[in-house]
Amino acid sequence: EVQLVESGGGLVQPGGSLRLSCVGSGFTFSNDWMHWVRQVPGKGLLWVARINGDETNIRYADSVKGRFIISRDNAKNTLFLQMNSLRAEDTGVYYCTRGGSPFYWGQGTLVTVSS
């Protein structure tokens, strides 16, 4: 069974940093593209970033480019999202997804940027 478990969310002040993690199981993690997708509670979905298996192909949404870094540790089946210079508009539930396009989704971790 495919499982994706996110962690690392929380309350952070504007300008602060946070590192999200996502542990995958039930599939060959190193082979798969992975994405982060954000959802403001009660609102729609916004794609944030994606990374391929060997980290040679990485893309970001314009709104996070230069502030967020997506990476992975295939030995630990873990995907990361380092979020720096956080803004109020970065608030939301962050989902880790698996696939060239998002096929499987984790339960999400809530990030709140507020003073």
Added chain:
Amino acid sequence: DVVMTQTPLYLSVTPGQPASISCKSSQSLLNSDGNTYLFWYRQKPGQPPQLLIYELFNRFPGVPDRFSGSGSGTDFTLKISRVEPEDVGVYYCMQSIQPPLTFGGGTKVEI
């Protein structure tokens, strides 16, 4: 960026009746590999989105056959042949032909 426009915003349905949701993209989602990179998801309250249809018309394993996807180019439709009570939720279309991946605004389906 590819803009995805969904209609309607809200859909009130009767169990046993059909329902359909429309999604339009600002550019063609037909790739040179012959696949159309249009996806449909359903999100139930308090849950993450779940994939229903991938690459235009392929049902994800475990998705009932009352769900079907169709369309071409820039116009797409998700159809539910006979709505069941568990079909309530918000439905999203998404394109992945090019980054940034973009989602439609969602259609809330209520019984």
